[in-house]
Amino acid sequence: MSETNISVPENSLSPTDCKGLADVLSSVGDKWTIMVVGALSKGSLRYNEIQRRVSGISQRMLTMTLKRLEVDGIVTRTLFPSVPPRVDYELTELGQTLRGALVPLHVWAAKNKQTIALNRLDAVGTRKNDSSPQTFGQIAATSHSDTSRSTRLP
Missing domain, CATH: 1.10.10.10 (Winged helix-like DNA-binding domain superfamily/Winged helix DNA-binding domain)
Incomplete structure (x- = not known):
């Protein structure tokens, strides 16, 4: 191939x-x-x-x-x-090429995940003054719960 x-x-x-x-x-x-x-x-x-x-x-x-x-x-x-x-x-050979394409994406994600997480906190106004690292899941949960609170109907 x-x-x-x-x-x-x-x-x-x-x-x-x-x-x-x-x-x-x-x-x-x-x-x-x-x-x-x-x-x-x-x-x-x-x-x-x-x-x-x-x-x-x-x-x-x-x-x-x-x-x-x-x-x-x-x-x-x-x-x-x-x-x-x-x-x-x-x-397969095609699968190996996909794996190869994912490696640079993994490097990019590892390099930028903290910045993206902080940007998400800034976007919903929940960023804390500390610099404790959080995972995307923790940020998403915070972001989702904060935005859903503000859009919930009485």
Whole structure:
């Protein structure tokens, strides 16, 4: 399978380009997909091993995510004829390229997550004067609860 290099000059994303990117990201950019791809990044795993590595994922969500990734050609499912049956999941060549694309995004997120979290606090007027680090989940919960309080009907 050959890799296609598409040269896109900076600052040239048209609305059509953005829609195409959004379509792809809606499939591969959700929380569970990213975590499953990360779990499979070092090699094939059995279903239960993936579930153990992807903290918090339900059996139903893992099954749906793996099926979608298999349909998209990102993951292969190999059934071994044994008793009990053994099923392994592994990233395809396309899946490996997705993993490679996620690495720079991970670096960017790690570098900027604190700034984004503080900006979210500023946006809802709840930023504290201390500099204690908070997770996105804590910020989102604070932001969501603060904004929902202000928009709640009597």
